Amino acid sequence: MKRQKLFGALDLGGSFLKFAYGNTEKGIIYHDRIQIKEPDNNDFIFDAIKQAVNIINKHEQSVKTFGMGTPGTVDVDRGMITGITPNLPNIQNIAFKKEIEKNNNIKVYLENDANLMSYAEASLYPSQSVLGITIGTGIGSGFIYQNDIFRGQNYSAIELGHTIVNLGGRRCKCGKFGCVEAYSSANSMLAICREEFPNLEINNIAHLLKIGKENKEIKSKINLLNSYLAMTIANAVSTLDPQVVCIGGGVVEIKDFDFDFLKQKIKGFLASNYQCVKIVKAQFENRAGIYGGILIAESKYLEHNLLYK
């Protein structure tokens, strides 16, 4: 029997580089991660990538085509990161993809990480339009339309985290005021609750959600912050009219996160003609990025080989 071709994935975050290989048929065969010791030093990032590729190639020498996710706006045609990336401040406007390809003798398809997460989740709903949202330290999102990632004219489409929900509101990392990311991301929820409840000791986001289960005041604050998120998602549904809305990320995976509240809030903000939209929890959890990388590498490889056969 002919062996199925395998594809690699790299998912670059502020603290770790996740990496994997697999394919559509077998899913993720192997995955691991490497810590990025100095995220503001590109040498450490390129070294981590080299290590990851070497590990994968020790397992499977044939893996030469990679899908790679990074934060920020990704110009997929030039293989460069153009938007702001607060956690990896020096990766913008350099020939990122070319450098990785040259150093490792591989082919790389670079993509925004939230787009890859959405792409992975959308594979569970073949041929349907899927809006993906990931809530972690920030808020990322992507839209899969006609089996492809919708990127817009400047590769900046579907930046739901930076839609404004409050006029003259809190300052966001992007420099604007009142973005939903400044209210509903893990970092913002923590910051707001620590400011408003200074006597309460809040260790982290999981702890905050746990406190919310018993403390009515905290619960209503968390609900308010999640209502901003629901409003944003409902507005996006009214604009894009997707078949599926898939919500994931570190915050949503916490067991005390009230997914039903969020879902009901979104429905409450939607007109009757949008009520048929499916609102689901993301399935691939923290492996969505790497699985999306494998899928995009496979899809691009097949596309390329059909074109040039």
Ligand SMILES: [Zn+2]
């Ligand atoms: Zn913003």
